[in-house]
Amino acid sequence: MSNEATLHGQHEVIHHGEGHGHHDGHDHDHHHEQSFISKYVFSMDHKMIAKQFLITGIIWAIIGALFSVLFRLQLGFPDATFPWLESILGHWAEGGRITPQAYYALVTMHGTILVFFVLTAGLSGTFSNFLIPLQVGARDMASPFMNMLSYWFFFLASMVMMASFFVQTGPASGGWTAYPPLSALGDASIGSKIGMDLWLVSMALFVVSQLLGGLNYISTILNLRTKGMSMTKMPLTIWSFFFTAVLGVLSFPVLLSGFILLLFDRHAGTSFYLSELFVKGKVLPNEGGSAILYQHLFWFLGHPEVYIIILPAMGMVSEVLAINARKPIFGYLAMVGSMFAIAILAFLVWAHHMFVTGLNPFLGAFFVLLTLLIAVPSAIKVFNWITTIWKGNIRFTPGALFSIGFVSTFISGGLTGIWLGNASIDIHLHDTYFVIAHFHIVMGVSAFFGMFAAIYHWFPKMYGRYLNQTIGYIHFWITLIGAYLIFWPMHYEGMAGMPRRYYNYSSWASFNQFDGLNAFISIVVIIVFACQLLFVINFFYSIFKGRKVTTTNPWLATTLEWTTPINPGHGNWPGEIPEVHRWAYDYSKDGKDFIPQTVPVSPDESAH
Amino acid sequence: MDTTVTAKKKWWAGGYSPFNVSYGKLMMWYFLLSDAFTFGALLISYGTVRFSSLSWPDPNHVFHSFPFMGDANLPLVFVSLMTFILIMSSVTMVLAVHAGHHRDRKAVIKWLIWTIIGGAAFLGCQAWEWTHLYHSGAWWSLNPFANADGTAATNSNFTDFFFTITGFHGLHVTSGVILNIVILLNVLNGTYEKRGHYEMVEKVGLYWHFVDLVWVFVFTCFYLL
Numbered sequence: 001m002s003n004e005a006t007l008h009g010q011h012e013v014i015h016h017g018e019g020h021g022h023h024d025g026h027d028h029d030h031h032h033e034q035s036f037i038s039k040y041v042f043s044m045d046h047k048m049i050a051k052q053f054l055i056t057g058i059i060w061a062i063i064g065a066l067f068s069v070l071f072r073l074q075l076g077f078p079d080a081t082f083p084w085l086e087s088i089l090g091h092w093a094e095g096g097r098i099t100p101q102a103y104y105a106l107v108t109m110h111g112t113i114l115v116f117f118v119l120t121a122g123l124s125g126t127f128s129n130f131l132i133p134l135q136v137g138a139r140d141m142a143s144p145f146m147n148m149l150s151y152w153f154f155f156l157a158s159m160v161m162m163a164s165f166f167v168q169t170g171p172a173s174g175g176w177t178a179y180p181p182l183s184a185l186g187d188a189s190i191g192s193k194i195g196m197d198l199w200l201v202s203m204a205l206f207v208v209s210q211l212l213g214g215l216n217y218i219s220t221i222l223n224l225r226t227k228g229m230s231m232t233k234m235p236l237t238i239w240s241f242f243f244t245a246v247l248g249v250l251s252f253p254v255l256l257s258g259f260i261l262l263l264f265d266r267h268a269g270t271s272f273y274l275s276e277l278f279v280k281g282k283v284l285p286n287e288g289g290s291a292i293l294y295q296h297l298f299w300f301l302g303h304p305e306v307y308i309i310i311l312p313a314m315g316m317v318s319e320v321l322a323i324n325a326r327k328p329i330f331g332y333l334a335m336v337g338s339m340f341a342i343a344i345l346a347f348l349v350w351a352h353h354m355f356v357t358g359l360n361p362f363l364g365a366f367f368v369l370l371t372l373l374i375a376v377p378s379a380i381k382v383f384n385w386i387t388t389i390w391k392g393n394i395r396f397t398p399g400a401l402f403s404i405g406f407v408s409t410f411i412s413g414g415l416t417g418i419w420l421g422n423a424s425i426d427i428h429l430h431d432t433y434f435v436i437a438h439f440h441i442v443m444g445v446s447a448f449f450g451m452f453a454a455i456y457h458w459f460p461k462m463y464g465r466y467l468n469q470t471i472g473y474i475h476f477w478i479t480l481i482g483a484y485l486i487f488w489p490m491h492y493e494g495m496a497g498m499p500r501r502y503y504n505y506s507s508w509a510s511f512n513q514f515d516g517l518n519a520f521i522s523i524v525v526i527i528v529f530a531c532q533l534l535f536v537i538n539f540f541y542s543i544f545k546g547r548k549v550t551t552t553n554p555w556l557a558t559t560l561e562w563t564t565p566i567n568p569g570h571g572n573w574p575g576e577i578p579e580v581h582r583w584a585y586d587y588s589k590d591g592k593d594f595i596p597q598t599v600p601v602s603p604d605e606s607a608h
Numbered sequence: 609m610d611t612t613v614t615a616k617k618k619w620w621a622g623g624y625s626p627f628n629v630s631y632g633k634l635m636m637w638y639f640l641l642s643d644a645f646t647f648g649a650l651l652i653s654y655g656t657v658r659f660s661s662l663s664w665p666d667p668n669h670v671f672h673s674f675p676f677m678g679d680a681n682l683p684l685v686f687v688s689l690m691t692f693i694l695i696m697s698s699v700t701m702v703l704a705v706h707a708g709h710h711r712d713r714k715a716v717i718k719w720l721i722w723t724i725i726g727g728a729a730f731l732g733c734q735a736w737e738w739t740h741l742y743h744s745g746a747w748w749s750l751n752p753f754a755n756a757d758g759t760a761a762t763n764s765n766f767t768d769f770f771f772t773i774t775g776f777h778g779l780h781v782t783s784g785v786i787l788n789i790v791i792l793l794n795v796l797n798g799t800y801e802k803r804g805h806y807e808m809v810e811k812v813g814l815y816w817h818f819v820d821l822v823w824v825f826v827f828t829c830f831y832l833l
Contacts, residue, residue, distance in 0.1 A: 137622075142631035215638050219631040227623030249642045257649035261772065269749030270768040272653070288661070288763025293653055300649070580622060 034570075042152075044144035045570040049151050050130035051462060054455075056158060057122020058536060064113035069529050071106045074098045076522025078504050092170070100503045104173035105191055107501065111176025112161070112199070116206055119309040119447045121154050124248075127312055127454055128217045128241040130462065134561035135235050137226025137580065139571045142219040146212045153209035157202045164198035172199035175501070177302065180273035180294050184265040187279045197266070200259050207252045214252075217245035226560070228580035232336075233597070235559050235584040236329060239336050240315020243343040244308050251304040251347070258297030265289070292357050299350035306443050307346045310410075311339060313450020314381060317403040319584075320453045321385055323557045324400035325392025326593065328585035331384040338377035338384075345374050355423045356430045364423045371421035378414055382407060393588070397555075398472030399457035405480045406449035412484075413442025416491065431501070434494025437487045445483045452479075455539070460554050464567045465546030471538045475531055482528035489517050558596045559584050636811045640818045643780075647822050650776065651829055654769045663755035665766050667831045670753050673740055687831050690733040691823065694781075697726025698820040705813040708806030713795060716809060720792045723816065727785040734778050738771070747771065770830055777826050780819045787812045 043049060070089075073082060074097070081096035092102035129147065133140050141147040164171040173191025174182040178199065186193045221242045225234070261272040265286075273294045274286035322329040329335060351359055351367040359367075385407045394400060416438040419425050429435060452475070459467050498511050505511040505518075553562040560580070564572050578598040586595040590605060619626045627634065658664055668683035675686070700722040707715035745752035748771050751764040791812050800806045 142635070146635075211639070211642060215635040215642075218638055219634040222627070223625040223629075223631045223634060225622035227621075229622035230618070230620050233622070249638055250645050253642050253646035254649040257646050257653070260650070260776070261653065264748060264768065264772055270772070271749070271763055271765065272657075272768060275763075288657070288765045290657065290660070293656060296656075297649055297653065 042148060044140070044148045046129045046133050046141050046144065046147060047462070047568070047570075047572075049147055050126050052151050053121060053125035053129060053154070054462075056155065057118050057126060058539065060113050060117040060122060060158065062533070062536065064110050064118060065529050065532060067106045067110040067113070069525055070098060071103055071110070072522040072525045074103055074503065076519040076525075078506055101170065101173060101190060103503050104175075104189075104501075105170050105195075108173045108175055108191070109161075109165070109171055112172075112203075114444065115176060115305065115309070116203070117154075117158060117161070119444070119451075120248075120305070121206070121209065123447060123451050124241065124244050124308065124312045125151075125154065125213060127237070127316060127451075127458070128213070128245065130458065131237050131316075131561065132217055132220050132241055133224070134461070134564065134568075134572060135238050135559050135584075136221060136224060137229055137560050137577045138220060138224035139573075139577070141216045142224060143216055147216050150209050150213035150216065153205050153212065157205035157209060160198050160202035160205060164195045164202070167194050167198070169193040169195055171195040177295075177298055178262070179298075180262060180265060180291050181277055184262060184273055185277070185279055185284075186266070197263075200263055204256060204259060207256045210248045210252050214245040214249040217241055218249065221245075226577045226580055229560075229597075232333070233580055233583045235315075236318040236332070236335055236339075237312075237315040239339055240311045240318075243339050244311045247304040247308050247311070247343055247346055251301040251308075254297055255301035258294055258301075261297075262294065292354070295354050295357060296350070299353045300347070302353065303350040304346040306439070307342055309443055309447045310450075311342070313406060313447045313454075314339065316454040316457075317406045317450050318385065318388070319559070320399045320403045320457045321388050321407075322585050322587060323457075323555050324395045324397055324403070325389040326395070326587045327388055327392045328587055328589070329384070330387035330390075331380070332583065332585065334380050335384055338380045341377040342374060345370060345377075349374065352421055352423075352426070355426045361423070368421060368423050372418065374421075375414070375418055378410075382411055382414070397456065398467070398469060398476055399453045401473070401476045402449045402453035402456060405476065406446050406453060408480070409441050409446045409449060409483065413438055413440075413446060417442060428497075429494055431499055432494035433490040433498050433500055436500050437490035437494060440490075441483070441487050445487070449479075452476075452535070457555065458561075459539075459542065459546075460549045461561055461564075463543050463546070464549050465542055466549065466554075467542045467546060468538050471534060475535045475538070478531040479528060482524050482531065485524045486521050486528065489521060493517065553596075556594050558582075558586055558594050560597060563596065563598055630807060632811055633807065633814070636814050640814065643818065644822075647773075647776075647825070650773050651825060654773060654829060657765050657769065661765060663757045663759055665751075665753035665761065666756040667833075669756075670741075671737075671831060675736055684831055686733070686737065687827065690730055690737075691827055693726055693733065694730045694820055694823055697723045697730065698817055700726060701813050701816045705806075705810050708800070708809040711801070711806065713798075713801060716795050716806060717792065720788060720795065720809070724785055724788050724792065727781055727788065727816075731778060731781055731785065734774065734781075738774075741767075773826055774830065777819070777822055780822065784812070784816050784819050787815065 038044075040048065043052070070085070073080075073085070082093075083096040085093035085098065086096050089098070089102060092099055092105075098106070129141070132138070161171075169190040171191065172178065172183070172195045173189060174196070178196070182188050183192055183196055186196070221234075221238055225231075261270075264270040265272050265274055269285075271286035271289035273291050274284065274289040275291075277284040277286060318329055318335060349367055349371045351363065352371045355364055355367075385403075389404070416434070420429060420435065420438055456467055456472055459465070493511075493514050496510070496514070498505065498514060505514070549566050552564070552566055555562070560578060563578050565574060580597045581600045582595065582597055584597055586597075587593070589595060617624070619628070625631070625634070671687055672681050672683045673686065674680065674682045700719045704716050704719035704723060707719060741747075746767045748768055749764050751761045751767040753766060754760055791808055794800060794808065795806075800808060
């Protein structure tokens with residue numbers, strides 16, 4: 001089958017407003033050989049692009065996690081020296097101790113990499129690409145070409161960010177939020193010199209990549225659903241990718257606007273964010289700007305961004321839980337409604353990151369209310385996950401375990417969100433380790449668990465082989481226990497007032513009590529990091545040597561991706577795209593273990 | 609066109625585009641929505657800073673010049689001309705799209721050329737205005753204009769925002785003109801005749817109208833308020 005015929009056929013048919021399912025059954029017999037370049041590098045096949053996103057994301061995750069190991073060495077063992085650090089970091093770790101500048105660079109890059117490059121591009125980039133066409137029943141994305149561009153813009157952004165590690169003044173080091181005036185003034189810190197420009201350029205390229213990807217995801221979901229796949233028959237994964245893409249398309253441009261103004265402040269002498277500043281004893285000429293303006297623009301993206309990270313994980317966990325509990329998802333429409341509510345509220349709560357900026361308390365009150373409202377849809381989702389597995393016939397696959405782990409961490413991290421959402425408590429806890437603990441558990445660890453669940457679950461569809469289960473179990477238990485051991489104690493540190501972002505706490509007697517705890521956390525970080533390397537080895541080993549998948553539907557799931565061949569070619573289905581007759585969650589129904597979406601509803605069957 | 613479309617058809621049941629539009633047009637709409645947020649963010653930033661300022665330059669005083677008219681005091685006349693040109697180019701774009709629906713290749717070519725001329729004329733006007741302001745001492749970080757209440761400017765917020773936002777809009781017009789030229793070349797080559805429809809003209813038309821609409825807001829914010 002040639003791509004041109006398939007994809008062109010699809011476009012034409014769509015243009016005429018007919019179903020594409022009827023027409024592209026033809027022309028699938030002759031196979032079109034692709035060159036290495038068009039198959040593996042500049043591929044327009046959504047499945048290959050998904051793998052490109054995933055592997056790039058894995059590489060970034062290793063780098064980002066390694067950075068956290070390095071700065072945890074400083075936090076856990078502030079008096080120790082590690083001569084091997086000097087041999088890899090050179091003058092950034094003179095005498096075997098990370099310098100303050102390097103510490104801030106590592107922290108900044110850890111945040112940037114994990115939030116954007118791993119948990120946005122690596123998570124929704126991978127699975128939106130992989131699952132949307134397969135689960136809605138489409139041959140590929142609406143525009144495979146733009147989809148390819150989306151990856152390559154991400155790749156370019158990655159290259160620019162990577163390059164910033166190697167410039168003489170080092171990468172950006174003002175925090176992943178890049179607040180001015182620090183980020184706007186090259187004289188204020190060496191991390192605000194060329195490294196900051198590269199950071200901004202890289203992020204601008206990243207926004208372009210998100211836009212190209214997001215437009216594709218939205219129009220594919222709306223336009224290319226196969227016959228019978230009404231919106232309410234879609235698996236929850238697709239709903240979550242849909243809301244994620246809408247959030248990205250509407251919030252990233254605001255970040256871009258903020259960056260444009262920041263670039264002018266850096267290079268054109270403007271004062272959008274700058275006013276009344278002294279740097280190194282010199283008065284700056286800038287007048288009339290507002291640093292708070294940047295924070296508004298940043299968090300207008302920054303807050304939806306956390307839902308861009310968590311929504312795909314929520315959708316995929318719903319799917320994996322239902323399949324492995326052999327039960328229909330509980331409250332399908334409530335799940336969709338909650339995601340919709342979360343998507344709307346995502347745009348209305350950004351200023352809860354700014355309670356201590358001098359925000360008018362009257363305005364703050366509204367943001368408190370709207371922030372606490374998010375607890376409602378979140379709780380609905382949590383209850384629905386629990387009721388889905390309640391009395392289920394659970395198969396404890398690694399995917400299922402990670403999904404259950406996701407629910408656990410989402411609850412523990414979500415509850416502290418209610419604390420922080422209250423302005424009065426936030427004023428005490430702001431910028432302490434309590435915040436670190438909160439967002440790492442609810443967003444970082446949870447999203448990673450969702451991602452791991454999805455990788456274990458859909459690996460057989462991606463590569464036609466399984467990941468090693470035993471290593472999967474080891475990976476799960478060490479990661480779950482390790483994550484709690486790392487982040488749970490940070491709540492106590494935060495409540496005691498221990499501030500984040502500090503390089504060394506030894507001058508504060510009140511925090512000496514945490515010296516042992518900090519060392520303990522750092523040791524667990526190293527163990528958990530090593531455990532993730534085990535997963536990476538499992539991943540790459542299994543691509544080539546893993547146990548082969550022998551049936552098209554190894555998990556006995558209902559959704560469309562399991563109706564394709566074990567190793568689907570470009571176009572996904574060798575014949576016609578199957579028609580959909582029922583929702584995606586007919587498990588343990590009418591005495592049957594599961595009924596695929598492609599099976600017509602029989603007359604004597606009770607509707608779900 | 610699909611003649612079986614009836615009122616009873618389940619548009620959202622899959623197998624159809626629920627809005628009966630191609631994916632390309634859908635993407636253009638979502639892109640415009642996204643871009644509206646870019647401009648929205650810039651204009652709201654402008655509004656925030658302006659409303660927190662005690663005083664602001666009077667646009668009637670700042671924008672009072674016209675090419676070849678020397679020192680004549682013609683407040684907002686030139687920008688009205690610019691705006692008129694841009695709105696007229698939207699009208700010609702409507703006519704190009706309309707001609708495309710009727711597959712009238714000649715008319716598409718004619719109206720697209722007029723649209724391109726209109727866009728280029730707008731950019732020319734903007735270039736003149738920027739040059740003129742530059743020569744009166746205005747630029748990013750330089751604000752020579754006194755405030756409306758007679759006090760001297762204490763910061764460059766006015767010019768910073770003016771050049772950044774009109775520049776960003778001008779960049780959009782420039783890319784719109786380039787897109788229009790590409791589409792015109794395709795029409796001349798008969799690409800859409802072979803394809804059987806002129807939807808690409810419609811898509812760049814959407815973009816063009818959007819850029820025009822944004823100008824209405826930029827114009828209001830900087831020249832009228």
